[in-house]
Amino acid sequence: MSTTPTRSRSPYVVMGVVLAMYAVKVTVKLSVGHAVHSPVITGDGYHNASDILEALLVLLTIAIARLPGNSDYPFGRRNIESVAELGIGILLTAAATWIACTSAIALIREFLPGTYTSLRSTIPISAPQPLRMGSAQFPWVVGVTGGSAVCSFLVSQYEIAVGRATGHGSMVADGEETRGDGCIELAVCAGIIGEYAFGAPWLEYPLALGVAVFMTRTGIEIAHRGWGGILQRSIGTEHETAIREEAARLPGIVAVADCTTFRVGRAAVVIVKLVTRLGPAATAHVKAVFLEWLAAYLRDHEFPESARYVRFDPPPKHPHRVAYVVAVDDRGAVIAPTVADATHLRISDVADGEVVRWADVEVPRSPEDVVALLREKRVRVLRTLDAPSPQPSDAETLAAGAGITRERVPSCVTDVYGL
Amino acid sequence: MSEIPEVPIPIRTVAVRFRDTRTGGVALRAAARLARALGCPLDVSVPHPATRQSWTADDADRVTDAVRARIGNDLAFAGATRPKPCCTDAWSNDALVVDAELARTQRDVTALALTDTEFRMDDRTAPLVVPIGDGESGITGARVAAALAARLGAPLRFYHTTWRNPECVSEFPNDHVSGAADTVLRIARLAATAARVPHETVIETAPDVTDGMIRAAIRFHASCVVVARGGRTGKGSYVDQLLAESPIPVLVVSAPNPCPEVRP
Numbered sequence: 001m002s003t004t005p006t007r008s009r010s011p012y013v014v015m016g017v018v019l020a021m022y023a024v025k026v027t028v029k030l031s032v033g034h035a036v037h038s039p040v041i042t043g044d045g046y047h048n049a050s051d052i053l054e055a056l057l058v059l060l061t062i063a064i065a066r067l068p069g070n071s072d073y074p075f076g077r078r079n080i081e082s083v084a085e086l087g088i089g090i091l092l093t094a095a096a097t098w099i100a101c102t103s104a105i106a107l108i109r110e111f112l113p114g115t116y117t118s119l120r121s122t123i124p125i126s127a128p129q130p131l132r133m134g135s136a137q138f139p140w141v142v143g144v145t146g147g148s149a150v151c152s153f154l155v156s157q158y159e160i161a162v163g164r165a166t167g168h169g170s171m172v173a174d175g176e177e178t179r180g181d182g183c184i185e186l187a188v189c190a191g192i193i194g195e196y197a198f199g200a201p202w203l204e205y206p207l208a209l210g211v212a213v214f215m216t217r218t219g220i221e222i223a224h225r226g227w228g229g230i231l232q233r234s235i236g237t238e239h240e241t242a243i244r245e246e247a248a249r250l251p252g253i254v255a256v257a258d259c260t261t262f263r264v265g266r267a268a269v270v271i272v273k274l275v276t277r278l279g280p281a282a283t284a285h286v287k288a289v290f291l292e293w294l295a296a297y298l299r300d301h302e303f304p305e306s307a308r309y310v311r312f313d314p315p316p317k318h319p320h321r322v323a324y325v326v327a328v329d330d331r332g333a334v335i336a337p338t339v340a341d342a343t344h345l346r347i348s349d350v351a352d353g354e355v356v357r358w359a360d361v362e363v364p365r366s367p368e369d370v371v372a373l374l375r376e377k378r379v380r381v382l383r384t385l386d387a388p389s390p391q392p393s394d395a396e397t398l399a400a401g402a403g404i405t406r407e408r409v410p411s412c413v414t415d416v417y418g419l
Numbered sequence: 420m421s422e423i424p425e426v427p428i429p430i431r432t433v434a435v436r437f438r439d440t441r442t443g444g445v446a447l448r449a450a451a452r453l454a455r456a457l458g459c460p461l462d463v464s465v466p467h468p469a470t471r472q473s474w475t476a477d478d479a480d481r482v483t484d485a486v487r488a489r490i491g492n493d494l495a496f497a498g499a500t501r502p503k504p505c506c507t508d509a510w511s512n513d514a515l516v517v518d519a520e521l522a523r524t525q526r527d528v529t530a531l532a533l534t535d536t537e538f539r540m541d542d543r544t545a546p547l548v549v550p551i552g553d554g555e556s557g558i559t560g561a562r563v564a565a566a567l568a569a570r571l572g573a574p575l576r577f578y579h580t581t582w583r584n585p586e587c588v589s590e591f592p593n594d595h596v597s598g599a600a601d602t603v604l605r606i607a608r609l610a611a612t613a614a615r616v617p618h619e620t621v622i623e624t625a626p627d628v629t630d631g632m633i634r635a636a637i638r639f640h641a642s643c644v645v646v647a648r649g650g651r652t653g654k655g656s657y658v659d660q661l662l663a664e665s666p667i668p669v670l671v672v673s674a675p676n677p678c679p680e681v682r683p
Contacts, residue, residue: 249640252536252666277535282666285630289637332468353441386481409439410485411478415466418440 011066011171014162015059018178021155022052025148032144036137041144044188051181054091054174058084061170065265075307078265082229084170089223092177096215099184103205103212110202138196145189152182167305169229169266173222180218183211232262235270239301243270246293250286252278254315268303270294273311277352283312317351322381323374324348324409324419328360333419334412337387339363339370339395346419347377355418367395371402381405385412430529431513434462437482437502442535444489449531449538449668450517451490456540457570462514467504474504512673522671523662526648529563529673538643538668545642546576546619548667550632550657551607552649553599559647561607563672565614567645575611575618576639579604580631583624592622629660636667647672 025048033042061084069076109116156178163171191204227233234240240259247256258273272290276283287310298306324346327336336342348358361377364370374382382399386408396406409417435450437443447463454461463486467474482502510516510528522530531538539545549564551557561577568575584595596604604620611618621639625631636644644667646658661669 250666251637252534278666281664282534285633285664286637286666288630289634293638334468353444355440388477410481411437411439411465413465413467416437416439416443418438418443 009162009165011062011162011166011168012059014159014171015055015062018055018155018159018174019052019059021151022048022055025151026052028144029148032140036141041141041188044145044148044185047181051178054088054177057087058170058174062168065168065170075264075267075269078167078267078305079229081169081265082226082263085173085226086223086230087226088170088173088177089219089221089226092180092219092222093216094219096180096212096219099208099215100212103208106205107202107209110205135196138192141192142189145185145192149182149185149189152178152185156182164302165304167266167303169225172266173226176218176222180211180215183214184208187211229263229265232264235261235263235268235298235303239297242297243272243294246297247272247274247290250274250290252276252282252286257313264307266303267305267307268298269307269309270298271309271311273313275315276312277314278312287312315352319349319351320381321377321379322348322350322355322383322407323377323379324358324414324417325363325382325384326360326414326419333360333414335383335385335409335414335417336412337385338391338393339367339382339384340393345370345373346414347379348419358419367393367398370395371398371404374399374404375402379404381407383407383409383417386410430457430515431459432462432511432515433457433459433517434464434510434514435517437463437465437486439485442533445535445537446517446519446533447486448490449533452540453515453517453531453538457515457567459515463502464505465502478504515670519662522669523659525673527673530671531643532662532665532669532671534662534665534668536666536668540571540573540642542642543572544574545640546574547571548576548578548632548636548639548641548644549607550644550646550661551577551579551600551603552657553597553603554649555603556647556649557603558606558610559672560645561610563647563670564645565610565616565618567670568611568616569614573616573642575616576635576641577604577607577611577618577620578623578632578635579620580623580625580628580635592624595624596622629657629664632657632661633665633667636665641667643668643670645670645672 026045029041029045029048033045061080064080065076065078067073067077105116105119108119156175159175159178160172163169163175187204187207190207194200194203240261243261244256244259247253247259253274253276255275256272257275258271260271262269272294276286278286290310291308294308294310295306298308325336325339325342326333326344326346327341328343333344333346339345342363344360344362346358346360348355350356361373364373382396382404384396384406392400392406400406433450433454435446437447450463451461463482465478465482479502486502510521510525512527512529514529516528516530517533518530519532519534521528522532547564547568549557549560551561561575564575579596579600581592581595581597581600587594589595608618608620621635623631623635625634632644644661644665646661646669648656648658648671658669658671662671
């Protein structure tokens, strides 16, 4: 009992139902079509026979798309769905164009016979053949075309729903194509009723024109979707913006460096690069929550399957060297107001605004040697205590001349600067 | 356990150690904002070595100017006091100290650990998250959080993750909550109601307690996690695990618990 809903939503079961429907349609339409000498119904029967081939191709596509990924195909083979979508979209558009042309010509023949004759003299157009049937065949013919339309609508809904739920774009496309077939069958049915009841078989043609417009739109949409999948189009700016906004709201995130998305079949692939100073433990929590959110977001926005990757990088460290002027004695070290008051230069490596390493070097005797040392150590900034009215020593004046910036710091306590 | 929330001891000062580094700047700005939000003076200390020369008015002026320059004019409010030199970590029990190291090492100080994340106290929709267990520490945390949330205008989110009761087959986490935890949750809600703070309770059966607390706080877009240290834990306190792993600021409440006064 509990497995029934799962089975009924299996793509293979759905395609089995589709194949069975087409087999019945082909048998019935060819039999009835030959019996009533209806080229429309017989033609539709052959059309359904080609649909069987298409359904088999969709079945094969699904089987290939469901193969798990491996080292050769890291995202699996889901992109084959896009190829199938593109193919179905093109076929549907072509069929719609053919229907539109046929209907337009039939309408011209009906209402503009002169134009039709001149058209036939320039373009080789085969004359549409009217139905030949009596009152005995009428209910059968209406039953076959009407019933076929109803079957098409029901099965297409089933196919589209399961295709969307399982992420098989080729199945959705096939379902949409089946729905188009249903519309055409309805138009044919209307034409048959029109001919029989009102002697107006042309009723079928404006209806078929409307259906052709609808089918063209659907076909272009399907082909566009397939094209986007093949060329790995992004999942959409609006989704990328939403993902970026959510990422920026996460704790400890300095910036969202990148958000790249693309489609593989109906699946979404999202790669987000975040800038953070958080440690590995905190990052793991942020990542877990964000991935959870991302999966739910994509599921809620027509991407039942997705691959999500989040990478964390530290911000740029802007490493540079500064030198603190310190006076060191047996009580410890303090920042001195000038080089002349100092015993050492504390050469410090700064990364991301913090001192990450320091080493003391004794202050050389001459100011020139101080500057030479600072230049040799690639020091960019010389820091001294901001004491009341300190006169810069010769070394500081020379350092300023050598392009080394002097900065005054507010406290003599080395701890304040992470030293 | 007491049923009626006690009148909290007021937080009278927000304190921070002056450090002229990037992380020191983050702590200083957070302390200044917190002091402004709570209407408390900002106490900036400089760890001045006792063995060195005495602290002069000039020293204080320089550091005061530096503090004002770093926190910006909008936060350099009248309540900000001049820096106080100190050579020991002598904090009064009515101070809230913004210092991650202190939160880890001093049990008798109420300290806020920022862990490289800004305290988003300006976002009134960001809740303060209070993890609740089955001990008194949950009540202490809830009282402080309720008082703080009232002053910040932020909502509260009580979070409880419960071990599954093997005798209960229910899938609903609420059905697995122990009697003691239920009582603590009830008192926590009373504290929030008394402080007129909008509050919500979330109960889960998370696979791991610390992971559950942290991930829930991230999901809620919390501005801060408020916890109090319990007296019973022998090894691996949740507070220490939170401090080690949380990407969200953690406020660790000391015992006895100081709270900001709730003012209408």
